[in-house]
Amino acid sequence: MKVFSKIDELREELLKNRQNNASIGLVPTMGALHDGHASLLRAACAENDYVVVSLFVNPTQFAPTEDLAAYPRTFEADCRLAEEIGAKAMFAPTPEEMYPEGDSTWVEVTGHLTAILCGKSRPTHFRGVTTVVAKLLNIVGPCKAYFGQKDGQQAQVVRRMVRDLFIPAEIRIMPIIRENDGLAMSSRNAYLSEDDRAAALVLSRSLNEAEELIKNKGLRDREEILSRITAIISDTPQAQLDYAEIYSFPDLEEIDHLEGEIFIALAVRFGGARLIDNLVVSI
Ligand code: AMP
Secondary structure, eight states: OEEEOOHHHHHHHHHHHHHTTOOEEEEEEOSSOOHHHHHHHHHHHHHOSEEEEEEOOOGGGSOTTSSTTTSOOOHHHHHHHHHHHTOSEEEOOOHHHHSOTTOOOOOOOOSHHHHSTHHHHSTTHHHHHHHHHHHHHHHHOOSEEEEEGGGHHHHHHHHHHHHHTTOOOEEEEEOOOBOTTSOBOOGGGGGOOHHHHHHTHHHHHHHHHHHHHHHTSOOOBHHHHHHHHHHHHHTSTTEEEEEEEEEETTTOOOOSBOOSEEEEEEEEEETTEEEEEEEEEEO
């Protein structure tokens, strides 16, 4: 696997491969790779001739009060894992490479899709995500780019951007990979104390409980399901609820009556760590 920090050098390498008719896949990450990232990489390697994994802790998607400086960085281990899975290139640019002096362009999906859920708690977050993903798609020019359903709203925001800007890449959304006990894998799980790690099971537990109420008990009332979820979370003293919401899936529109595919999403804080999780339920 070759490691690139410069856009021009990566592009030169990709041009050679494109001339040999190689299909290119892109897996954007912020590093501290775990099995969730590995699942995207495996899918990308199965479906493309040449896979680029990008590793960039994107400053523009963090608010000044957030965890940019503390974000876990495990570059050597990330390179080993990506190479083992079969990535051909690691793109790890500096912030200056991605945002050179004078950079003044944002790519922003506006409206409901970015105003709800994480967009409400982190108002500048998705603008940072779409700006950096647009840059990465332009730099790499992949046939397919891979995102995780773990960040379910992000995946839909990226899909919308790609559709609206006619970016010629297919966005592939891969399932959530969980620890054996149900906790969705996340680089931010490293922030959890032992006590909070145990308490964090409340996310997957309350989502499973909601699914059970819908599927086995026939509950269809949005408010009632949300109040059951919030009751479970407020019973966990370490957990501080940021949001619990239900929307249609995949468009994330408001719904009262639950039918078709629905998206149940949670964000919960444990001390300094903010964890998100979601479940798509087919009714
Ligand atoms: P991150 O490095 O956290 O920005 O994540 C990079 C990509 O990996 C995003 O598309 C995430 O949605 C995806 N991802 C992160 N955690 C998981 C997981 N547990 N299962 C599946 N995909 C994940």
